[in-house]
Amino acid sequence: MARPLFTLVTAAALALLVVTACTSDNEEDSLPQPTPQPQQCDVSNVTFSKTITPILSANCYTCHSSSFSEGGVVLDTHAGVKKQADNGTLLGVITHASGFPAMPQGAAKLSDCNIARIKKWIEAGAPDN
Numbered sequence: 001m002a003r004p005l006f007t008l009v010t011a012a013a014l015a016l017l018v019v020t021a022c023t024s025d026n027e028e029d030s031l032p033q034p035t036p037q038p039q040q041c042d043v044s045n046v047t048f049s050k051t052i053t054p055i056l057s058a059n060c061y062t063c064h065s066s067s068f069s070e071g072g073v074v075l076d077t078h079a080g081v082k083k084q085a086d087n088g089t090l091l092g093v094i095t096h097a098s099g100f101p102a103m104p105q106g107a108a109k110l111s112d113c114n115i116a117r118i119k120k121w122i123e124a125g126a127p128d129n
Contacts, residue, residue, distance in 0.1 A: 041113035
């Protein structure tokens with residue numbers, strides 16, 4: 001009978017050792033971690049060449065470029081984009097506003113940040129900068 005008791009005590013001691021070895025003695029690890037803050041959207045220095053063109057290139061050129069202008073809409077030139085910006089179509093389609101076809105077609109809506117950047121550029125007069 002001494003042997004099963006020894007085995008039981010040994011197993012219990014090993015289990016306790018494993019449990020305590022896996023816990024941290026570092027008090028910081030047991031404190032709640034701060035929730036990461038969402039990254040801010042920088043709209044302070046929006047330009048056509050550095051801000052708008054990359055957004056349109058990644059999301060629109062497949063269907064709306066000089067070589068393939070679906071619906072007659074060309075978005076790989078400043079003149080083409082400015083035309084859509086000035087008549088309200090660009091903002092309407094990317095915000096999925098009522099009465100406008102949702103763009104990019106068949107894909108997710110642009111991020112709120114990219115929409116804010118395009119809106120800021122339009123509000124500045126859609127300059128070729």
